[in-house]
Amino acid sequence: GTGSDSCHGARGGLAGGVVALVNSVGLGPGLRAWAGAGGARGESWRAWGGAGRGAGPRLPGLGHGAFLWAQVGYQDFHAFDLSEATRVLEWIGDKGVFVAGYESRKKNEILHLTLPFRLSVKENQGLFPERDFKVRHGGFSDRPVFDLKHVPDTRLLVTSGLPGCYLQVWQVAEDSDVIQAVSTIAVHEKEGHLWPRVAIFSSVAPGILHGVRLSSLKVVDLESQKTMYTSGVSDSDELSSLQVLDAHTFAFCCTSGRLGLVDTRQKWAPSENLSPCPGSGGGRWCAEVGGRGRGPGPHIASLGSDGHLCLLDCRDLSHPESSVQCAVSTPSPAPELLRVTWAPGLDNCLAISGFDGTVQVYDVMSWDGMGGQAEPLFTHRGHVFLDGNGIDTAPLVTTHTWHPQKPRTLLSAASDASLHVWDWVDLRASC
Amino acid sequence: MPEIRVTPLGAGQDVGRSCILVSIGGKNVMLDCGMHMGFNDDRRFPDFSYITRNGRLTDFLDCVIISHFHLDHCGALPYFSEMVGYDGPIYMTHPTQAICPILLEDYRKIAVDKKGEANFFTSQMIKDCMKKVVAVHLHQTVQGDYNMTPDRHLGAAWIDKCRPNLLITESTYATTIRDSKRCRERDFLKKVHETVERGGKVLIPVFALGRAQELCILLETFWERVNLKAPIYFSTGLTEKANHYYKLFITWTNQKIRKTFVQRNMFEFKHIKAFDRAFADNPGPMVVFATPGMLHAGQSLQIFRKWAGNEKNMVIMPGYCVQGTVGHKILSGQRKLEMEGRQVLEVKMQVEYMSFSAHADAKGIMQLVGQAEPESVLLVHGEAKKMEFLKQKIEQEFRVNCYMPANGETVTLPTSPSIPVGISLGLLKREMAQGLLPSAKKPRLLHGTLIMKDSSFQLVSSEQALKELGLAEHQLRFTCRVHLHDSRKEQETAARVYSHLKSVLKDHCVQHLPDGSVTVESILIQAAAHSEDPGTKVLLVSWTYQDEELGSYLTSLLKKGLPQAPS
Numbered sequence: 001g002t003g004s005d006s007c008h009g010a011r012g013g014l015a016g017g018v019v020a021l022v023n024s025v026g027l028g029p030g031l032r033a034w035a036g037a038g039g040a041r042g043e044s045w046r047a048w049g050g051a052g053r054g055a056g057p058r059l060p061g062l063g064h065g066a067f068l069w070a071q072v073g074y075q076d077f078h079a080f081d082l083s084e085a086t087r088v089l090e091w092i093g094d095k096g097v098f099v100a101g102y103e104s105r106k107k108n109e110i111l112h113l114t115l116p117f118r119l120s121v122k123e124n125q126g127l128f129p130e131r132d133f134k135v136r137h138g139g140f141s142d143r144p145v146f147d148l149k150h151v152p153d154t155r156l157l158v159t160s161g162l163p164g165c166y167l168q169v170w171q172v173a174e175d176s177d178v179i180q181a182v183s184t185i186a187v188h189e190k191e192g193h194l195w196p197r198v199a200i201f202s203s204v205a206p207g208i209l210h211g212v213r214l215s216s217l218k219v220v221d222l223e224s225q226k227t228m229y230t231s232g233v234s235d236s237d238e239l240s241s242l243q244v245l246d247a248h249t250f251a252f253c254c255t256s257g258r259l260g261l262v263d264t265r266q267k268w269a270p271s272e273n274l275s276p277c278p279g280s281g282g283g284r285w286c287a288e289v290g291g292r293g294r295g296p297g298p299h300i301a302s303l304g305s306d307g308h309l310c311l312l313d314c315r316d317l318s319h320p321e322s323s324v325q326c327a328v329s330t331p332s333p334a335p336e337l338l339r340v341t342w343a344p345g346l347d348n349c350l351a352i353s354g355f356d357g358t359v360q361v362y363d364v365m366s367w368d369g370m371g372g373q374a375e376p377l378f379t380h381r382g383h384v385f386l387d388g389n390g391i392d393t394a395p396l397v398t399t400h401t402w403h404p405q406k407p408r409t410l411l412s413a414a415s416d417a418s419l420h421v422w423d424w425v426d427l428r429a430s431c
Numbered sequence: 432m433p434e435i436r437v438t439p440l441g442a443g444q445d446v447g448r449s450c451i452l453v454s455i456g457g458k459n460v461m462l463d464c465g466m467h468m469g470f471n472d473d474r475r476f477p478d479f480s481y482i483t484r485n486g487r488l489t490d491f492l493d494c495v496i497i498s499h500f501h502l503d504h505c506g507a508l509p510y511f512s513e514m515v516g517y518d519g520p521i522y523m524t525h526p527t528q529a530i531c532p533i534l535l536e537d538y539r540k541i542a543v544d545k546k547g548e549a550n551f552f553t554s555q556m557i558k559d560c561m562k563k564v565v566a567v568h569l570h571q572t573v574q575g576d577y578n579m580t581p582d583r584h585l586g587a588a589w590i591d592k593c594r595p596n597l598l599i600t601e602s603t604y605a606t607t608i609r610d611s612k613r614c615r616e617r618d619f620l621k622k623v624h625e626t627v628e629r630g631g632k633v634l635i636p637v638f639a640l641g642r643a644q645e646l647c648i649l650l651e652t653f654w655e656r657v658n659l660k661a662p663i664y665f666s667t668g669l670t671e672k673a674n675h676y677y678k679l680f681i682t683w684t685n686q687k688i689r690k691t692f693v694q695r696n697m698f699e700f701k702h703i704k705a706f707d708r709a710f711a712d713n714p715g716p717m718v719v720f721a722t723p724g725m726l727h728a729g730q731s732l733q734i735f736r737k738w739a740g741n742e743k744n745m746v747i748m749p750g751y752c753v754q755g756t757v758g759h760k761i762l763s764g765q766r767k768l769e770m771e772g773r774q775v776l777e778v779k780m781q782v783e784y785m786s787f788s789a790h791a792d793a794k795g796i797m798q799l800v801g802q803a804e805p806e807s808v809l810l811v812h813g814e815a816k817k818m819e820f821l822k823q824k825i826e827q828e829f830r831v832n833c834y835m836p837a838n839g840e841t842v843t844l845p846t847s848p849s850i851p852v853g854i855s856l857g858l859l860k861r862e863m864a865q866g867l868l869p870s871a872k873k874p875r876l877l878h879g880t881l882i883m884k885d886s887s888f889q890l891v892s893s894e895q896a897l898k899e900l901g902l903a904e905h906q907l908r909f910t911c912r913v914h915l916h917d918s919r920k921e922q923e924t925a926a927r928v929y930s931h932l933k934s935v936l937k938d939h940c941v942q943h944l945p946d947g948s949v950t951v952e953s954i955l956i957q958a959a960a961h962s963e964d965p966g967t968k969v970l971l972v973s974w975t976y977q978d979e980e981l982g983s984y985l986t987s988l989l990k991k992g993l994p995q996a997p998s
Contacts (some may be wrong), residue, residue, distance in 0.1 A: 079611040083794050107827060111994035113608065131615060133608040135793060140827065177606070179819045419608075 007224040075408070076423040078116060078252045080133055084109060085417040087337065088148040089401040090157075096136065097401075097411065098157065099419070100145035104114055110159070110179050112172060114200060119409070119421060133419075137172050139179025139259055146195050148348040151222065152202040158185070158222075160210070162195050167210060169222070185220055187212065199242040199250060209250055211239050217252065219264060229264045238339040240286045240336075251300065253287035255335075259300060259317060261289075273317040277398035283333035289314065290342025290350075301350050301364070303341065305335035309352065309374070322367045324374035328355040337398050345407030349377070363425065378424045435597055435835075439811050440843040441465060441477030441507075449504045450477035451599060451811060456848075458493040462599070464536075466506025476507045480841055488517040497523040499528040499750065501537055509560040510533060511553035518563065525566045532561050541727055547930045596846045598805035600796055600814035602835075605821045609792040619646070619785050620653050622747065626781070627661045627716040631743035634780075635720045636731035636758065642722055646749065647703055650718065654702045664706035666721040666723050666730050706730075711737050726749055732757060736776060744780040793821070798831055807844055810835045812966035852881070855891040863950065865940075873938065878977045907976040913989045914961070917968045922947050924968045925958040927993050932956075933986065939981070954982055956989075 086099035095115055101108030117130040143161040150157055157170040157179070167185040186209060187196045194212045199205035202220060207228055211217030214237045219229040237254040244250045248264050260270030283305035289298055299321070302310040310323040332338055338354035343361075353359045360376035367374055383395050392399035405407035409423045435455045443446030448467035453460045459482075464837030467475040482491055495517070497505045508531075511517055523531065535557045536830050542548045626633050637643035643665075650663055696972075706719055711734050721731035727747075733756065738744045752758030760768055761782045768776045800808060808825050810818050815835055822833045834842045869875035880896035882889045897904045917924045929943040932951060944952045949956040954974040961967040970989055 077614055077617070079614045080608050081611065081794065083797065109824070131610045132792070133610075135608065135820065138824065141821070165726040175816075176816050178823070368619060418718070 006391055014352075015024050015185050040406060053365070062117050074365075074422055075425050076119070076421070076422045077382065078131060080419040080421075082111075082413075082417045082419050084421070085415050086396060086413045087146055087398045089149050089399050089403065089411050089413055090406055091148050092150050094404045098150065099110070099413065100141065100148050100159065102144035102146060102161070103143050104162075108141045109147070110139045110145060110157070110170065111135050112179065114420070119406075127208055135177070137177050137179050139181070143168075147198050149200050151200050151206045151233055154206065156182075156206075156222070158198055158200065159200050160195050162193065163178060165190055165194075165196060165212065167196060167198060167208065180194060185210070185222075185225060186218070188413050194238060197239050197242045199244045201244055201247065203247065209244060210243070211252075213238055214252070214254065216320060217242075231262075231268050233268055240284065240338075241288070243289055245289060251287070251289045253302065255284045257285035257302065257304065259287055261314060261317070268340075271314075271317055273312060275319070283308075283331065284338065286338045286340060288340050288345075288350075299364075301302075301340050303338055303340040303352055303354075305332040305338060305354075307331065307355070309340070309362070311367070320370075322364070324362075324372055326352060326355075326360065326362070326374055327376055327379075328360075330355065334396060337396065339399055341400065341402060343402050343407065344404055345402070351400055351402065351410060351414065353400045353421050356394045357381070357397055357398045359397055359410065361410075365372055377426065380410070380412060380424070381421070382421055382422065383412065383416070383418055433846050435844045435846055435918075437597065437599065437809055437836065438481065438840055438845070439836055439838050440481055441467065441838060442480065448475060448477045448507065449601075449812065450507070452482060453599075459491055460862065461492055461495045463498055463504040464495060464506075464508045464511050464596045465501075465503040467503065476510055478838060479511065488515065489519050491517055491986050492517065494519055495521045497527060499522060499524075499530070500527045500534055502534060505531050506535070506538060509556045512560040512563060513552060513556040521564045522567050523562070523564060524568070528561070529567045531564075532557055537723065541725070542857040543985050544728075592802060592804050594804045594806070596806050596808070597809060597844055598800060598803050598810060599809045600799065602796065602810040602818050602821055603812040605793050605796050605810075606817055607792045608794070616649055619747070620649065622745065622783055622785075623650065623718060624653075624657075624659075625658065626743070626745040627718065629743055630716050630744060631741070631780075632716060632738050633718040633744070633747060633974055634734050634746045635718065636721055636724050636726050636730065636735075636746070637749060641748075647720065649699060651700050651702050655869060659702075661718065662710075663700075663703045663718045664710060664720065665700075665703050666706040667721065673759050677967045685721070708733065724748075725752040725756035727756035727758065727763070736770070739776055739778045739780050742779040742781070744779055745783060749785050777961065796821075797824070797828065800825060804829075805831060806846075807834065809833075809842060850888060851887040852890050854879070855889065855895060857895065858890065858892040861892065876980075908973055909976070909982060910971055910973040911978070911982070911986045913970040913972060913986060913987070915968045915970060915993060917993070918966045919957040919968075921960055921968060925949055925956075928956060928958065928989070932985075932988075933991050951985060952978065952981060954978055954985060956985070 029171055032050045054265045082099035084103060087102050088098065090098040092098065092112065097113050097115070098110065099113060100110040102211050112135070113133045114136050116132055129251070133208045141159065141161070142147045143163065145161045147160040148157060149159075155172040155174065158174065159168045159170065163170075165187045167187060168181055169183045169185065171180050171182045172376065173180060187210060191212050194210050196210045196216075199209040201209060206222045207219045208222055209217075209219045211231070214231055214233055214235040217231040217239070218227050220227055229337060237258055239252060241253045241397045242250060243252075245261075250264070251259070251261050252270070253259050258272065260272040262270040286300055287291060287302040287305050289300050298314045300314060300317070302312065303326075304310075307326045307328045308323060309326050312319075313321055334354065338352075340350055340352045343349040343351065348365045349361060349363055351359055351361045359380040360372055360402050361380075362377040363377050383397055395414040395418065397412055397414050400410055400412040403411070406423065408426065411419065411421050413419050435453065438452045438453075440452055440461075441450040449463040449465035451462040453462060461482075462807060464477065479488075482488060495508075495511075498507065499505075505523075505527075508521070512521070536554060539554065539557065543549050576786065611649075623633050635643075636647065637646070647665065648664075651788060653659070654663065691754070706721065708730065710717070711719070719734060721734055723729050723731055726732050726735050726748075735746060738746075746761070748758055748762055752762055757768060761778055762784055766778045768778060770776050808829070808831055810822065810833065815837070818835050822835060825831065825833045832844075836842045858877075862875075862877055878893065879890045880893050882891060882896060882899070891899075894904060915924065917927070919927075925947045926943070929949045932939045932949065936951060939951050947958065954972065956973075957971045959969045959971060961969050971984065972986050972989065974985075
């Protein structure tokens with residue numbers, strides 16, 4: 001039905017406390033606003049109409065400002081406004097995240113935020129009023145921050161940005177709330193508009209994996225800044241993501257879609273895919289290793305700016321297992337913001353963002369073969385619905401991340417400085 | 432002395448017992464007089480010994496200003512005025528004056544009746560204290576505990592670009608990023624709805640002021656949109672009184688609400704009815720707002736006792752509960768409560784805590800500082816270690832000094848006060864007629880008389896001032912004799928003097944009058960023959976008291992002699 005239908009006659013309860021309320025004014029074409037909440041009570045769905053019902057007078061003076069928005073399938077939903085938009089969401093433990101600004105004309109803030117306390121509590125959630133993020137530490141960066149990584153088991157952070165091809169190392173103070181810049185790591189490649197990707201080899205002597213292109217890929221010891229490993233190749237493929245898998249292996253993905261797994265104990269000899277995902281016409285790619293797919297080993301999910309999502313088994317990168325076209329309408333307006341992440345707490349689920357103001361969750365087991373259309377399990381539309389501007393350019397999701405412990409909780413940030421924490425209900429899990 | 436001195440007596444670097452002493456323009460002002468809700472002993476009051484050392488409070492303090500009626504800003508007022516001793520004026524806005532005594536009495540009742548405190552202020556003391564209150568309009572004070580996003584019925588805090596020397600702001604919540612109001616409201620509505628849907632009853636104990644109205648408006652809107660039938664009740668008593676006050680102070684509310692007041696009074700609800708205690712036994716779902724807010728007595732406690740045993744029911748606590756109250760106990764997770772007569776009440780109903788706290792967050796504080804454009808900022812209400820980042824943020828973004836004193840620590844701020852002075856047109860014209868206009872590099876001395884009448888300053892000519900005072904003016908004129916060797920005639924000597932002075936004193940107006948005398952500005956130089964020595968000429972240099980400086984200069988210049996005239 002469309003937004004103005006009303007089915008308020010339907011009785012029944014809601015599984016897991018799902019509430020669906022509609023603002024009939026704000027819905028665009030094709031947006032479905034009904035909750036399909038199956039559940040213990042056996043009712044299929046419940047919805048309410050908005051102002052279109054015509055019953056009773058509209059409350060004067062409150063008007064559009066008092067609308068109730070569509071939220072389908074949420075267990076929990078918290079929306080925050082940061083003072084500046086962030087492109088990074090990096091966990092520290094499971095209770096804190098780092099965010100950082102990316103504006104080029106002013107000082108940017110790097111903030112260590114602790115999650116609202118009630119989200120960490122398993123029982124008696126209702127007793128905890130603390131719904132707010134707390135700024136635990138803060139610091140200032142002269143440059144925009146495009147990537148931020150926490151060095152595990154230390155109080156150090158590494159950030160990457162522009163201008164200047166170098167990585168900044170920060171210290172999170174113990175006795176005060178300040179994040180201080182402490183040193184830099186030089187990246188000798190002088191590239192005007194390209195910034196080095198970063199990943200951390202966590203160990204007693206942490207190593208910083210970084211590079212702009214395959215040719216400049218290297219691992220540097222954090223303390224001594226000595227180079228521990230280099231690719232040693234002259235390939236100029238631009239890197240789009242780096243991911244450390246264990247003490248000796250890392251994965252890289254190039255913007256062209258070229259993927260590889262590297263063992264640092266050997267001279268450069270990565271296992272690679274032959275070509276980007278079949279059926280796609282180029283564009284820009286990013287990827288993440290994780291998940292289990294069909295086989296027992298880890299898989300790589302590769303996402304292209306034209307909406308193609310490809311699944312490869314790490315043991316055999318030459319033959320992709322499956323590929324789908326995601327339910328996104330346009331190619332990404334900002335391919336550098338493309339992100340695909342595997343759910344750490346769920347089998348076979350991943351999330352994508354970077355096409356618009358939404359985050360989509362997919363179940364890779366439901367794909368079959370190559371090239372078909374895929375429907376997301378869940379789409380988070382909060383950044384679009386809660387956008388205060390309305391008619392102006394819709395916000396774009398800049399990054400998202402899964403909660404390390406709570407299986408269906410995600411954090412997402414958008415270009416309008418909004419930050420959401422949401423917990424979606426798997427609508428298929430009905431009894 | 433043009434300094435501002437600030438000393439927090441409470442809320443220096445901790446939360447609660449807001450009390451700041453400010454010495455400004457020669458006056459001593461106390462801002463707020465709050466209670467610390469976390470303590471039961473003397474620590475709950477600000478440390479007044481800092482000022483009582485100096486003698487009687489009434490002599491030392493010029494006034495007390497209370498920003499708003501929250502207990503951590505006014506809770507210690509009766510103690511301060513009646514038990515410590517202060518008889519001077521206490522300023523607050525009209526709504527605060529109306530609501531303050533209600534909250535103070537409420538709090539006193541819990542402390543004394545419920546918790547058996549001994550050394551507490553009495554009801555009479557509250558009344559006596561309020562007699563010292565002088566109510567003022569908003570432009571004279573600024574609302575405390577501000578929030579930059581509008582409450583449904585109160586306006587958002589907004590401040591003019593007043594450019595104060597100092598902005599004092601709380602920083603408790605500066606490290607907080609609050610979730611959107613809509614999310615919190617959604618959560619509240621969801622809980623109420625779920626309970627009502629399963630046939631349960633929802634009890635919302637309220638403090639009778641502020642939140643209750645907002646939650647009513649929210650529920651009313653929701654009930655209307657969703658066409659719910661379950662009754663909503665609002666208990667009478669204190670709440671009615673509060674509603675009454677709200678209606679009186681409708682002008683203080685949000686623009687939108689004010690506009691609708693004519694068509695429909697927001698505080699008369701369609702779905703919300705007055706509660707009768709008999710309704711509590713009615714079967715079926717319902718929502719009840721009842722006072723008091725901490726379930727410590729009265730109607731809300733009565734209803735709670737009736738409904739606590741049913742797990743379908745829910746109680747939603749909307750705010751802070753003081754230790755010792757039932758509210759506090761159930762929020763701590765207690766499920767078995769000992770009531771009077773040793774009766775044990777088992778709590779099976781759901782307990783929820785909704786915080787709709789009114790404080791501003793990081794963004795809000797920065798917004799306020801940006802609007803006001805102060806010269807300096809002072810932070811109170813936060814812990815030093817947790818304010819370092821905010822301090823840096825403020826200093827960087829607004830390029831101002833940021834201070835965070837502890838309790839008892841004084842911050843001194845130098846200021847450069849500017850005092851506007853009006854100058855009479857006649858005086859100005861006369862000075863301009865004197866000759867060359869003064870420039871930044873060559874200032875000129877202006878003589879006048881400063882008249883201070885009421886609070887204005889006027890600079891007028893001495894004659895005018897004398898006239899106003901009815902005094903006669905006496906002119907003082909100095910004359911100096913300078914002897915020169917010159918055998919020529921006086922007229923020639925005078926001419927030589929003229930050309931000499933003209934060439935030397937380029938900045939001054941030098942004139943040669945028809946009668947032979949030379950004037951430099953208002954100084955007169957006449958050449959006369961020496962009575963005995965024809966080879967000597969006497970120059971008479973005469974000047975008025977005002978031109979003393981120039982006069983002495985000319986004299987010493989002429990004493991050096993004239994340059995040889997070309998023959």
